[in-house]
Amino acid sequence: xxxxxxxxxxxxxxxxxxxxxxxxxxxxxxxxxxxxxxxxxxxxxxxxxxxxxxxxxxxxxxxxxxxxxxxxxxxxxxxxxxxxxxxxxxxxxxxxxxxxxxxxxxxxxxxxxxxxxxxxxxxxxxxxxxxxxxxxxxxxxxxxxxxxxxxxxxxxxxxxxxxxxxxxxxxxxxxxxxxxxxxxxxxxxxxxxxxxxxxxxxxxxxxxxxxxxxxxxxxxxxxxxxxxxxxxxxxxxxxxxxxxxxxxxxxxxxxxxxxxxxxxxxxxxxxxxxxxxxxxxxxxxxxxxxxxxxxxxxxxxxxxxxxxxxxxxxxxxxxxxxxxxxxxxxxxxxxxxxxxxxxxxxxxxxxxxxxxxxxxxxxxxxxxxxxxxxxxxxxxxxxxxxxxxxxxxxxxxxxxxxxxxxxxxxxxxxxxxxxxxxxxxxxxxxxxxxxxxxxxxxxxxxxxxxxxxxxxxxxxxxxxxxxxxxxxxxx
Numbered sequence: 396x397x398x399x400x401x402x403x404x405x406x407x408x409x410x411x412x413x414x415x416x417x418x419x420x421x422x423x424x425x426x427x428x429x430x431x432x433x434x435x436x437x438x439x440x441x442x443x444x445x446x447x448x449x450x451x452x453x454x455x456x457x458x459x460x461x462x463x464x465x466x467x468x469x470x471x472x473x474x475x476x477x478x479x480x481x482x483x484x485x486x487x488x489x490x491x492x493x494x495x496x497x498x499x500x501x502x503x504x505x506x507x508x509x510x511x512x513x514x515x516x517x518x519x520x521x522x523x524x525x526x527x528x529x530x531x532x533x534x535x536x537x538x539x540x541x542x543x544x545x546x547x548x549x550x551x552x553x554x555x556x557x558x559x560x561x562x563x564x565x566x567x568x569x570x571x572x573x574x575x576x577x578x579x580x581x582x583x584x585x586x587x588x589x590x591x592x593x594x595x596x597x598x599x600x601x602x603x604x605x606x607x608x609x610x611x612x613x614x615x616x617x618x619x620x621x622x623x624x625x626x627x628x629x630x631x632x633x634x635x636x637x638x639x640x641x642x643x644x645x646x647x648x649x650x651x652x653x654x655x656x657x658x659x660x661x662x663x664x665x666x667x668x669x670x671x672x673x674x675x676x677x678x679x680x681x682x683x684x685x686x687x688x689x690x691x692x693x694x695x696x697x698x699x700x701x702x703x704x705x706x707x708x709x710x711x712x713x714x715x716x717x718x719x720x721x722x723x724x725x726x727x728x729x730x731x732x733x734x735x736x737x738x739x740x741x742x743x744x745x746x747x748x749x750x751x752x753x754x755x756x757x758x759x760x761x762x763x764x765x766x767x768x769x770x771x772x773x774x775x776x777x778x779x780x781x782x783x784x785x786x787x788x789x790x791x792x793x794x795x796x797x798x799x800x801x802x803x804x805x806x807x808x809x810x811x812x813x814x815x816x817x818x819x820x821x822x823x824x825x826x827x828x829x830x831x832x833x834x835x836x837x838x839x840x841x842x843x844x845x846x847x848x849x850x851x852x853x854x855x856x857x858x859x860x861x862x863x864x865x866x867x868x869x870x
Contacts, residue, residue, distance in 0.1 A: 470672075471503065472503050473496070473500055473504075473761055476496065476503070477493065477497075477666075477761060480492075481666070481667060487665035487666055487667035487677055487679075488665060489663060489665055490652060490664055490666060491651055491685065491710075492666075493666040494651065494746075494766050495650040497761045498648060498650075498765075498766060504762065505764070505766070506590070506648075507586070507588070507589065520644050521561075521643065521644075521829055521849065522558075522643070523557075523558070523560055524825045524828045524829060525822070525825030525826065525829060526564045527798075527803055527806050527810075527825065527826065528798070529560065529561040529563065529564025529565045529567075529568065530564055530567075531797075531802070532565055532641060532732065532734075533568045533569045534802065535732060535801060535868075536551065536565065536732075537569060538866070538867045539859070539863070539866055539867075540639065542863045543728060545574065546728075548580065548637075549579055549580070549638070549729070550633070550636045550727075551579045551581050551582065551638075551639050552582045552584060552629065552632055552638060552639065552640045552641070553581075553583055553584065553640075553641045553642075553643075554629065554642040554643075555584065555585065555643075555645035555648065556583045556594055557590065557594075558593045558594065559583070559590075559593060559596075560597060561643060562581065562583070562594075562598060563598055563599075566616060566619040567618055567619075569619065577620070577621075580622050580623075580624070580636070581598075582623075582624050582625075582626060582632045583625050583626070584626050584628065584632065585625055585626075585627075594625075595614070598616040598618060598623060599616060599618050600614045600615065600616050600617070601617060629719055629720070629723075634727055637727055637728040637729045638723055638727050638729040639730060640723075640724075640730070640731035641731070641732050642731065642732070642733045644734070644735055645733075646716075647736060647737070647769070647770050649710050649713050649716070651709065651710045651746060652683075652689070652711070653744065654686075654689050654706065654708075655678060656704070656706070659680075661689060663679045663683045663686065664676050665679055666758070675758070676758070688709045688711045688714065689707060691709075692707065692741065692774060693707075695773065695777045696773075701741075706743040707741060707742070708742045708745060708746070708768060708771070709774075710768070710774070713774065713775065713778070714778045717775050717778035718778055718779075718781075720858060721780075721782035721858060722782055724785075724858060724860050725782075725785040725786050728860045728862065730857055730858060730859030730860065730863065730866055731859075732857055733857075733858070734797070734856075735853065735854065736769060736852050737769040737771060737854060738770075738773075739772045739773050739791055740772075741771065742768065742769045742771045746766065746768045747766070747767060747768070748765065750763055750764035750765070772791045772854060775856060776788045785860060786858055786859065787858075787860075788857070789857045789859070789866060790854065790855055790857055791854035791855060792855055792868075792869065793850060793853070793855075794829065794850055794852075794854065794855055795830040795851060796855075797855040798850075803826070807823075807826050823835075823837065827848055828846045828848060830848065830849075830850040831846065831847075831850050832848045832850050832851045834846070835848065857869055
């Protein structure tokens, strides 16, 4: 059955640096880049088996800046908001809090009020590269649905759906398999009103009043006749049905805490305001609440590996999200597919900012650039296994291995038989971006547009209910 699904889908559709400014604080500050003797609490990170002590942050020696300046300000609303938080707190904020405000602040967050995807945006994701990506994810979802016993009702959830391109291509590719598409209720986990509108448009959604009242109203995608719902969080997606979850380039946008080793032990990097009113990074002198997650992460890896590192990133929200996913899959059945760029181990110092397809400083004009960090796939594995004994974790494997095993090579051959020369060039370029490694060797176009392969930089991991066996293509 799985082989037949693959063959049918493949022929189903034609082309359609840490920069540190001057210190705000007096020499006795409790947030400083100055190094001092190691405290007993921080020594526990070198010996995690010792019991932990209470976490506290002493702000008594913080210097309080003047209340206002008569100089004209050109700060954006988000910058004013960030500086206001730092002033109200009486000291710097964590990089994670900075990152969360920059990306998802309800009024001025990077993702909230604009379309940031594609050639005219700030970055391009795999679904925007080629229709084949969404189609292959659809093949994976159908194969998992079959392993689940072809249930009559399934929740298909996408985390951070962007423009809705992946889901639209998935539904188009699967539209001939009516038993599968009729079983679906699609749930889009999206906090941006702007992107929700784009998703509705790309899924060709129409409001359908089911009984003539104003109370019970569902939204139907005309691509496959499937109902679609939107939610701000995964927890809001109704439980009780087998669930298939897709998280493509979602984990990389979750806020991370960064730690740097100093003579006194591990210190958290914080965001502060310098004397010239610019943002700068400082190190905490006292342990911060996120230190608990650093200790947790260190326990998951060999001590000798930790001693070699000077920087570590931890992502508490990734751990919490994985717990939620694993518990949902454990109770309701189904599985989750996570595709992102990252490492199968501890991530050190990966946080980056991208504006108009170019890297910029993470503190430069916050809100105007995307912030993202490498995904710690090993941490996802540990988190899922810790959350439930009823789930199994598979991978990570490279995106090239994942797409290749699902049949993307056969799909492009089928598409190339029914296309123009211009479409063929676009198909080959997109194919290389999805599965290649480095610059495409066949490219004859302008150098600045040479396709760069994502095939080995992106990785795929699956979390499934053990009752369903090993999912394709992780056997």
